[in-house]
Amino acid sequence: MCWPRRRSLPTTPGRRRRSSGISYICATAERSWRSMSGGERGQHALGPAEGGEPMKRVVVMLVVALASYAVVSAQSWTTLFDGSTLDGWNQIGDANWRLADGAVEADSGAGFLVTPRPYGDFELTLEFWGDEPANSGIFIRCADPTTVTDRNSYEVNIYDTRADQTYRTGGIVHIASPSGVVNTGGQWNSYQITARGSRLQVTLNGQEMVDVEDSQFASGPIALQYGAGVVKFRNVRVREL
Numbered sequence: 239m240c241w242p243r244r245r246s247l248p249t250t251p252g253r254r255r256r257s258s259g260i261s262y263i264c265a266t267a268e269r270s271w272r273s274m275s276g277g278e279r280g281q282h283a284l285g286p287a288e289g290g291e292p293m294k295r296v297v298v299m300l301v302v303a304l305a306s307y308a309v310v311s312a313q314s315w316t317t318l319f320d321g322s323t324l325d326g327w328n329q330i331g332d333a334n335w336r337l338a339d340g341a342v343e344a345d346s347g348a349g350f351l352v353t354p355r356p357y358g359d360f361e362l363t364l365e366f367w368g369d370e371p372a373n374s375g376i377f378i379r380c381a382d383p384t385t386v387t388d389r390n391s392y393e394v395n396i397y398d399t400r401a402d403q404t405y406r407t408g409g410i411v412h413i414a415s416p417s418g419v420v421n422t423g424g425q426w427n428s429y430q431i432t433a434r435g436s437r438l439q440v441t442l443n444g445q446e447m448v449d450v451e452d453s454q455f456a457s458g459p460i461a462l463q464y465g466a467g468v469v470k471f472r473n474v475r476v477r478e479l
Contacts, residue, residue, distance in 0.1 A: 318353060318460070319364075319474035327351040330384060333464035341367070341472040344464035351462045352383050358457035359479040362431040365472050366396055370423035372467030373397050375411070378433055379455035386461045388412060392452075394431055394440055396469070398423050408440060408447035416440075416447040426472075434479055 318326065321340035329335060331349020335342055342351070357378070368374055373396070380391040393411040398421050400406045408416030420427075420442050430441040440448035462471050 313477055313479065315475045315477045317475050319471065321472055324351065326354065328354055328383070330386065331464075335464070338470075341470040342462075343367075343468065343470040345468045348465055350377070350386050350464075352380070352386065353459045353461070356457045356459050357433075357476060357478065359434045360432075361477045361479060362433075362460065362475070363429065364474040365426050365428050366422075367426050367468075367470040368396055368398075368423060369468045371399055372423065372469050373400075373465035374467075374469040375463045375465075376429060376431060377461040377463060378431060379458040380461055381455055381458055383459045383461070386463070391455060391458060391461070392433075392438060393463075394429065394448075396422065396463075397465075408442045408445075410438060410440065410448055410450065410452075413438070413452050414440075414448045414450040416442070418445065418447065420445060420447070432479075 319342060321342075322337070324335065324337070324342060329349060329351055332347040333344040333349035334346050335344050335349075335351060337343075362376070362378070364376070366374065375388075375396050376394040377386050377388075377391045378394065380386050382390050388411040392413060395405055395409050395411055396407050398407050403419075404415050405411040406416060406419070407422050408418070408420055422442075427443050430439075432439040436451045436453040438448060438450050438452060439446070460476065462474070463469075
């Protein structure tokens with residue numbers, strides 16, 4: 239630890255005393271600040287025991303920080319749907335998907351919007367709107383991107399009025415029931431879906447609905463479903479983990 243000491247020059251008659259500047263006294267050695275550069279005879283720069291190890295730690299910390307920044311950059315978000323185009327999606331089925339007010343919506347037919355590439359470990363966020371009878375879902379790790387079903391992928395359901403409420407909105411069909419009942423009809427809602435290894439997590443409007451382990455499907459495309467009612471999606475983003 240070092241602290242400053244102000245040193246004054248000798249005075250001459252008729253002149254005020256003035257300061258020559260500040261020198262530093264260190265607790266580890268009785269040297270002035272100039273001793274760090276070895277600027278005076280008999281003095282030397284700090285050796286490894288006095289300053290080398292702290293410097294090594296600083297260098298290591300800097301390297302770790304840069305590596306962490308590189309990892310975070312590699313895990314940046316990708317916008318799958320920005321509200322202006324359906325480029326980057328494959329359509330299967332005959333749902334009448336159309337763009338309106340920054341969202342993609344459908345109200346007749348049946349079908350899916352499917353990403354052209356697979357995702358394994360990822361975090362997916364999106365907003366959806368459905369009327370009361372809406373039947374829809376987010377299908378992840380689809381084993382067959384040309385024939386998407388709740389048996390060859392994980393379906394995160396959007397179906398408030400499902401006859402069997404076991405796998406209603408917020409649940410993963412055939413895998414996990416939602417932790418609570420959240421009615422989503424007639425309003426915009428948010429989904430956060432995380433798949434990391436065999437762990438699957440679903441958060442609906444900020445409420446954790448599912449946290450389950452299942453290893454049936456390791457990777458596959460993401461699909462947005464239209465089944466019944468009026469369904470809309472917007473702000474669809476994914477980040478690989």
